[in-house]
Amino acid sequence: MLIFTAIKVKMAQSQELAELIRLHRKVAGLSRIQLAELAGVGKTVIYDIEKGKETIQLDTLQKILKVLNIKIVLTSPLLEDLQNSKNEKG
Amino acid sequence: MLIFTAIKVKMAQSQELAELIRLHRKVAGLSRIQLAELAGVGKTVIYDIEKGKETIQLDTLQKILKVLNIKIVLTSPLLEDLQNSKNEKG
DNA sequence: TAATTATTACTGCCATAACAGCAATATTAG
């Protein structure tokens, strides 16, 4: 488990999707095939993503992220404003 | 600008991508064509997304989100642990 | 109201994402 220590720093900063997936998969103790089966996608997609492909489809990515317990959060100034004005009421 | 008030609640909860994009586009005062041109994608994609298509490609989505100033953040228990142990050092 | 312009909805075509299958490369057991 120590092997990952090196990756950690890089990971947390870069947010590179490829390494994010790879790290989570490794920590979960899954092979690409296992992850693919759990996510209900082909094994090639896992390979592609970890190779850095950015043109994968959103729903495919979501299936994979779900298995790895990774959440996608969308934020924006507008959304934060809405969130605030909701608490304050208007 | 009040017209959006109704959407707000639904929006903030559902995080539905379609409405998220649509709202941001409207607030920015952009037509689909304008948004498409700014993002460097075809107009059809905007139409598809706002229609609820989930099989768009990640890079295409990112181009659009960038124009609308929406950020994608990925979170997970593992990532939070790494973040914490980084501050405490080990 | 009709005419004009802008925006949105739809369709066929082409490039390619996702797939299955196979080759190459670790990893483990004897």
Added chain:
DNA sequence: CTAATATTGCTGTTATGGCAGTAATAATTA
């Protein structure tokens, strides 16, 4: 070490996402 197993890397094929062009609809103006 070799054999057996697991994992990863790669390729050809196929279904489809993204595109340009067009039709339909909505908004604007006279």
